[in-house]
Amino acid sequence: MGDWIVVPIVLPAVMAALIVLAVRHDIILQRVFSITATLALVAVTLSLLIFASGNGPEMYALGDWPAPFGIVLVLDRLSAMMVFLTSLLGLGVILFASSEWDQRGKHFHALFQFQLMGVNGAFLTGDVFNLFVFFEVLLIASYGLMLHGAGAERLKAGMQYVVINLTGSSLFLIGVGMIYSVTGTLNMADLAIQVTNVASGDAALLRAGALILLLVFCVKAALVPVHFWLPGTYANAPAPVAALFAIMTKVGAYCVLRVYSLAFGDMAGDMAWLAAPYVLPAALVTLVLGMTGVLAAKRLNSLIAFSVIGSMGTLLIAIGLFTPEAISAGLYYMLHSTFSAAALFLIADLVVSRRGQFGDSLNTAPRFHQSGFLAALFFAGAIGMAGMPPLSGFIGKLQILDAARDSDAMVWIWSIILVTSLMCIVGFGRAGSVLFWKSASVDGEITVDGAKWPVLPIIASCGMLGALVALTIFAGPITDYLNGVSAQLFDTSQYIEAVLGENALSLLGQ
Amino acid sequence: MEFLVASSIGLLTTCGTYLLLRGRTFPVVVGLALLSYAVNVFLFAMGRLTINMPPILREGVTEYTDPLPQALVLTAIVISFGMTALIVVLSIRAFLEIGNDHVDGRPVGAPSEAGDKN
Numbered sequence: 002m003g004d005w006i007v008v009p010i011v012l013p014a015v016m017a018a019l020i021v022l023a024v025r026h027d028i029i030l031q032r033v034f035s036i037t038a039t040l041a042l043v044a045v046t047l048s049l050l051i052f053a054s055g056n057g058p059e060m061y062a063l064g065d066w067p068a069p070f071g072i073v074l075v076l077d078r079l080s081a082m083m084v085f086l087t088s089l090l091g092l093g094v095i096l097f098a099s100s101e102w103d104q105r106g107k108h109f110h111a112l113f114q115f116q117l118m119g120v121n122g123a124f125l126t127g128d129v130f131n132l133f134v135f136f137e138v139l140l141i142a143s144y145g146l147m148l149h150g151a152g153a154e155r156l157k158a159g160m161q162y163v164v165i166n167l168t169g170s171s172l173f174l175i176g177v178g179m180i181y182s183v184t185g186t187l188n189m190a191d192l193a194i195q196v197t198n199v200a201s202g203d204a205a206l207l208r209a210g211a212l213i214l215l216l217v218f219c220v221k222a223a224l225v226p227v228h229f230w231l232p233g234t235y236a237n238a239p240a241p242v243a244a245l246f247a248i249m250t251k252v253g254a255y256c257v258l259r260v261y262s263l264a265f266g267d268m269a270g271d272m273a274w275l276a277a278p279y280v281l282p283a284a285l286v287t288l289v290l291g292m293t294g295v296l297a298a299k300r301l302n303s304l305i306a307f308s309v310i311g312s313m314g315t316l317l318i319a320i321g322l323f324t325p326e327a328i329s330a331g332l333y334y335m336l337h338s339t340f341s342a343a344a345l346f347l348i349a350d351l352v353v354s355r356r357g358q359f360g361d362s363l364n365t366a367p368r369f370h371q372s373g374f375l376a377a378l379f380f381a382g383a384i385g386m387a388g389m390p391p392l393s394g395f396i397g398k399l400q401i402l403d404a405a406r407d408s409d410a411m412v413w414i415w416s417i418i419l420v421t422s423l424m425c426i427v428g429f430g431r432a433g434s435v436l437f438w439k440s441a442s443v444d445g446e447i448t449v450d451g452a453k454w455p456v457l458p459i460i461a462s463c464g465m466l467g468a469l470v471a472l473t474i475f476a477g478p479i480t481d482y483l484n485g486v487s488a489q490l491f492d493t494s495q496y497i498e499a500v501l502g503e504n505a506l507s508l509l510g511q
Numbered sequence: 512m513e514f515l516v517a518s519s520i521g522l523l524t525t526c527g528t529y530l531l532l533r534g535r536t537f538p539v540v541v542g543l544a545l546l547s548y549a550v551n552v553f554l555f556a557m558g559r560l561t562i563n564m565p566p567i568l569r570e571g572v573t574e575y576t577d578p579l580p581q582a583l584v585l586t587a588i589v590i591s592f593g594m595t596a597l598i599v600v601l602s603i604r605a606f607l608e609i610g611n612d613h614v615d616g617r618p619v620g621a622p623s624e625a626g627d628k629n
Contacts, residue, residue: 130583137590144597156605157616160536163601164614167543167594168531174550174587178557181580 005052006061006076008045009084009121012038017114025108032099035110039092042117046085053081054482058489058499060127068127068500069188075127075500078486079332083124083255086336087248089468090343091117097347097461098241105150105239112149116142116245123252127500129180129214130187132256133173136221140166143249146242147234158233165230169220172213179210190500192264193493194508196272204271211265215276218260221253223313224280225287232294235306240350243302244343244465250313251335258320258328262490266323268509280321281410285417288314292421295428301353301361304432305345308386311421312338315388318414319401325491327404329483334397336479337472341385341394344465348378351458352436357447363435367445370453376437378462383429385469388422393472398422400480516556523549536602536612543598547591554584 016038024030053059058077062068095113103109119139126132144166148159181187183203184195199207216227223231231250235243261276269275291311298304316338319331353361355369381392388394398418405414472479489495497505523545530542558577566578606612 130586134586134590137594141593141597144601148601151604151608153609153616156601156608160598160601160605160614163598164531164539164543167598168546170590170594171543171546171550174554177583178550178554178580182557182559187579 003059003061005045005049006059006074006125007063009042009049009088010074010118010125012042012045013114013118013121017111017118020114021108021111025111028104031110032103035095035113036092036099038114039088039095039117042088043085043092046081046088049076050081050085052076053078054485058496060500069186069191072131073127073188073190073500074125075190075496076125077496077499078482078489079255079259080124082332082336082482082486083251084121086251086339087117087120087124090245090248090339093343093347093461093464093468094241094245096464097244097350097458098239100455100457102150102239102241106148108145109149112142112145113245115139116146118142120248120252124255127189128187129177129189129192129260133170133177136173136252137170139249139252140170143242143246146245147238149239149242155237155239158237162230162234165220169217172220173217176210176213176217179206179213183207183210188500189260189263190497190505193266193268193497194501194505196264196269197509208272208275211261211272211275212279214260215257215279218253218256219280219283221250222257222317223250223253223287223310224283224317225290225314226283228287228290228310231310232303232306235309235346236300236302240346240353243306243346247309247339247342247346250309251316251339254313254316254320254335257317258490262323262328263493263496266493267491268493274323277321277323280317284314284317284321285410285413286314287311288318288417288421290314292424292428296424298428298432299363301349301363301432301436302346304363304428305342305349305386308345308425308429309338309342311425312342312386314421315398315401315418318418319404322405322408324404324407325484325487327401327408328487328490329480330397330400330404332483332486333400333472333476333480334394337385337393337397337469340465340468340472341382341392344462344469345379345382345386347458347462347465348375348382351375351455351462352379355447355449357449359447363432365435365439365443367443367447368440369447369449372437372441376433378466379433379437381466381469383433385466387425387429389426391473392469393476394469396473396476512560512562516552516560520549520552520556523552534613534615536605536614539614540595540598540602544591544595547587547595551584551587551591554580554587556580 020031020034053076058075061074063072119135122135144163183199183206186192186195220227265272265275288311291307291314294307295304316331316335319327352375359366385392385394388398405411494506527542527546530538558580561576564574564576566576568575609616
């Protein structure tokens, strides 16, 4: 199985090159290649997931250079789950985009495959500098995707997005440099050991480096006060791209979880749980700010973008608690919020494309085609995002509340999560009633050109909602798996021994 | 030498940060470039500053300079070079399409439209 770990990175990379070199003039062939590659990716990542659920962490040494000198990829339960999530989301997005969006600019499919490569790489890598490289790969692809189809608003938002992320990349390098200068390693497993050996005079440097790195991950995860790029970017990105970006914020959350539970976790002595005092308060503010934005939004897409910020707040509250129960609850909510955000962006595009010149502004307008059917889809998506029963958001939030019961900040967490859930319901309820109910009483009908029943986009949107239903129905087995994930995260010795060999732990604290 | 390297990194970072916070795209691009230079030099320094030493470990060599930061700097330079090219093209495109070169797409003093911000 070991060699298969590299496939989720190599397959999209080869496909992207093939698409841009061989079939760039034929949109049908591009679609066939892209969808086939994504289907194959789903199959590969599913088998990796099944493998990881029955085994300990597995390492793949790139170029067969031994760790910690070479770069390693590590497949454990968490990374297997994340690459599977990415490929499922990617499948929905590529089906949606293949009906019409991919023709509004050039090279959509190639950029999309590069994006998948970067995201999968970031999830699989076991090396901090390699993480930076995969961040760049996914960012470069995302710049192209974000600007797909262009237009003044999108260029403006894209410019800000690029500048913020370039600054973030510079900070990432500074943080990595500081960590390397005192530990002499970039391998995450080796870092976990070297952190315990750092001289006390260098501890401040290490701490500063680790916190700069935390800031960079928080930019990715759109945590307050570095969330400013998200609303503009998501609201102005092409709909399928916005849906795909639902996984990008999760990359940031994943990195917080990975680095600060492995290298700065239980074993790190003075540095133990370095991130915990910062993540939780920031996450609480993020949740309040996101859901306030939902109430204040004047456009459908920015409403959804702010709800994404809110859901990142909820997710990072769970991660910021850094207990096994909270993390398995948070991971369940992460699966849920990825699919629900993607579903909402896709449904919003179906709505917007039928409203003609009214676009995505939250005003009453005459009826449009299939408003009843789309209202039903939007209703389901909104229930998911707000975390109401019967969909999986409710289970996720309930688990997070339950896990927060023993926390010192329990009063804050409970009250903020519950109040913001109400704000989210009000915001989405208002948007839905303006878009669908009030508009039903206006005379006339908007007619726009184009397919009456675009088959692929509707399949993709329903597929995303179907994923929420599946998460709800199979909540039991999924929670069992997630408990395994967080148990493995907290038992870091498994990860370290898988990368560095059996005797690695004897070097601890020397 | 430590003082020289440290103060030049500091100067580059200061200028880069100042320019990054300007409102027009051209200073921002230059600021990003300066910031990436500062980071590159900083990365060099993370393997400690040594002069006239081989970047390799072999028999008979006890003093050497750390080769890893040099490899990392090479990667960082390639990436930041590509990124600078991208953002130059992007800001020209934004200037042509929006009609001005402000990062938030509107000239100083112009009233914000109600529907513009979310």
